[in-house]
Amino acid sequence: MASTGRSGQPRIGWGFFGTELKRCREAAGLTQQELGRRVFCSGGYIGQFETGIRKPQLDVALRIDAELRTGGFFERMWRELINKSPYADSFSETAYLETLAATIMEYAPTYVPGVLQTAAYARAVFLGGLPLAPEDEIQARVAARLARARILDDPAKPSFWSVLDEGVIRRKIGGAAVMHEQLKHVIALIRKRRIGVQVMPFGAGAPVVDGSLTLMTFEDAPPVAYSEGYRTGSLLDDPATVAWCERAYDLARSVALSPEASVDLIESVAEEYADECSK
Incomplete structure (x- = not known):
């Protein structure tokens, strides 16, 4: 086996x-x-x-x-x-490297990072981009995304930190109930001290990065970065380029809310969704 x-x-x-x-x-x-x-x-x-x-x-x-x-x-x-990989060619190697990484740091401008997504949220994301796709394809994509979350089953590795644009928690993907469940899932992981999250508020001004960005470090290999846009993705391992991405990520963290203030904001928005569901 x-x-x-x-x-x-x-x-x-x-x-x-x-x-x-x-x-x-x-x-x-x-x-x-x-x-x-x-x-x-x-x-x-x-x-x-x-x-x-x-x-x-x-x-x-x-x-x-x-x-x-x-x-x-x-x-x-x-x-x-x-x-054999269930992922697009542009992301296949990155998904593999996630399983080997010591640390993962993400900047998410549009969606909750894939490894933090619930099944309902992931389904809504895929249906938004593929509204005419057959059901079996949507289910396969959701299953592959949820499988990535298994990297968080280990209580200590990888160390995972994410900077979320405020639009990520306020954009109503899948409806209020889906968003409430998704934000409560993120909060639960934070409360368990399994992940760290900061929110970049709308008041921070122009986004530091114009697309999603993932940085990964390894115990016995150089760091890499993965940058993604619409239907494109690039795994970057040139040391100078990775260093530039690291500086951009550090800048994003510096203008984001503190972890404590970020949790408070996420909880507040989650309650707004709960109130909407109860009406």
Whole structure:
């Protein structure tokens, strides 16, 4: 039976990819640094591929096949593992990295972050963007989103912090009852000290970031950032770009409400939704 990570995805697949990569590399008499130079990435990245910390891009898998003369083995394995992912190609690697992260920090300008969403809220989000999608597709998308929340089952890891735009808690997605349940869920996680949340109030002025932003750090790998817009997403690992994203996130936190004031505001808005439901 394949072992399962916190996201519910099988982890033996990419682990096997890495094990085979190391075996083939050593059989070819190459160090990680030597193979990295030949496939245009660092030796450190080769090491991360071999330990399953990172997943290579397709073009890297193709170059590995060419250098190690493996007849398309790594390309075929890459395609098989990617096709098993329930997420869009632009988010697949990010979802995998969430299960390995030591810390996750998110800036959410539009929606409650995916790992914090309730089933009803996630369903409303997907129906808003895909109003004509068949029911089985909506259910599959909701199930995949809820599976991501399993990373919070561990009481300590990852450390999760989110900055929510005030519009996130005030935009009535799915109706008052759905929003009340969603905000109470966020409050419960805060009260358990499982997550930290700050709200960026409307009075803070122009948003610091013009789209959603996720920052992840790891115990044995460099940090990465993920930026998302409409039907697009980019995983960023260039150190200078990640540093710029970290500064932007720090600025967002500096102009957001304190954690205590944020909880008070979220609770107040949740009660407004409860009052609306009772009328």
